[in-house]
Each structure stands twice: as structure tokens, then as C-alpha cells.
Amino acid sequence: MSEQCVFCGHKHLIDKNTRYIYQKDQQMLVVDNVPCLECAFCGEQYFDVLVLHQIENDYLAISQHQKQPARTMQVAVEEFSNLLS
Ligand SMILES: [Zn+2]
Numbered sequence: 001m002s003e004q005c006v007f008c009g010h011k012h013l014i015d016k017n018t019r020y021i022y023q024k025d026q027q028m029l030v031v032d033n034v035p036c037l038e039c040a041f042c043g044e045q046y047f048d049v050l051v052l053h054q055i056e057n058d059y060l061a062i063s064q065h066q067k068q069p070a071r072t073m074q075v076a077v078e079e080f081s082n083l084l085s
Pocket residue numbers: 005006007008009010039040041042043044
């Protein structure tokens with residue numbers, strides 16, 4: 001993983017745990033407390049490729065009913081053109 005933000009060039013990346021939202025087709029998996037590096041300047045987040053593979057594998061296991069998620073939640077979906085102005 002790079003120690004420099006490829007987005008803005010800032011050199012200060014901090015260890016953080018964050019929420020990662022994996023999307024595939026019309027399905028979504030939300031994973032909390034995922035380790036990442038976050039740029040202290042622009043907020044861009046960097047994930048280890050192994051972490052991303054783990055999330056993808058977990059998504060597959062859940063979507064193929066080999067595993068139960070810890071919990072589920074309802075998500076509201078909107079079209080931008082329908083938003084209140
Ligand atoms: Zn940055």
C-alpha cells in the first residue's frame with residue numbers, strides 16, 4: 001500500500017477503521033470496522049487488496065446462503081430528481 005495519497009499527493013495517511021459498502025448487481029454488503037488508510041488532507045481511503053478480497057468472498061458466501069450475516073438493515077433508495085429541493 002502506498003504511503004502517499006495518489007489523489008492529492010499528501011503524505012500523511014492515517015490508520016482508520018471505517019464502513020465499507022460493497023455493491024454488486026442490486027445487492028449490497030455493509031462491513032463495519034474495516035481497516036484502511038485515510039488521507040488526512042482529502043479523506044480518500046485506501047484498502048489493502050487482501051481486505052477487499054475477504055469482503056468479496058464474504059459477500060459471495062452470504063449471497064449463496066453459505067453464511068448468515070451478523071445482522072441486516074433496511075436501506076432507503078432515492079432518485080436524485082425526486083429529492084426535495
Ligand atoms: Zn489525499
